[in-house]
Amino acid sequence: TEAYAWHSMEAGTGFVTEVAVGYGITSEVEMGMQFGFATGKYRTVVDSKVTGNSSGDGLEESYANSSSYIGPYVQSVFRPAHRFRPLVGGGVVVWTGTTVDKHEDVVEAYDTFSQPTIWVMQLKGGLEFEVSKLVDFYLHVPVTIGLGGGSVDTFKSGPVGEAKDPDTDKPFIQPHADKPPGAAPIGGGVMFGLQFKFFGPKFH
DSSP: OOEEEEEEOOOOOOOEEEEEEEEESSSSEEEEEEEEEEEEEEEEEEOOOOTTSOOOOOEEEEEEEEEEEEEEEEEEESSTTSSEEEEEEEEEEEEEOOOGGGTSOOOTTSOOOOOOEEEEEEEEEEEEEESSSSEEEEEEEEEEEEEEEEOEEEEEESSTTOSEETTTTEESOOTTTSOOOOOOSEEEOOEEEEEEOOSSOOOO
């Protein structure tokens, strides 16, 4: 018996919900922490083959899934006394996903995967519009750059690659041809929402 499996974060589209708490160091510069959740899908493909018997394609399933992130940020606004204020910013966040045993029953003899994580640098531009003294509308266009992490994990059991398909004389399992893709190095999106201003120093 031989087994080979992997999991990986992949690029995709989805919706993000974010909450950030910041503090105005000056009238232009703000520092804080951001927390967020992103929707997505968790896709599994399970294939089992027995030597001497023909088998079809692997069983594929897709589940609703979410991942989360957290990290510090800093941003700077231009023309702070105006109602329309352009801004730029940046930060570093760590994204955390879920493991396969949250969606599938994993055979006890096989170890589950470690929780996937990836460190990301986030750069953004955008603008703020002052709705009132305490409320701003904002529009951000973030660009993310992968810095590394554990977005991929693999599992092997037995003499992987030795058992061959008698019809093709090729190994049933070919790790070199079935590799985890890994997380995308660059990503982006559009975010909008409201920010509320309380406490802190008053700038004039």
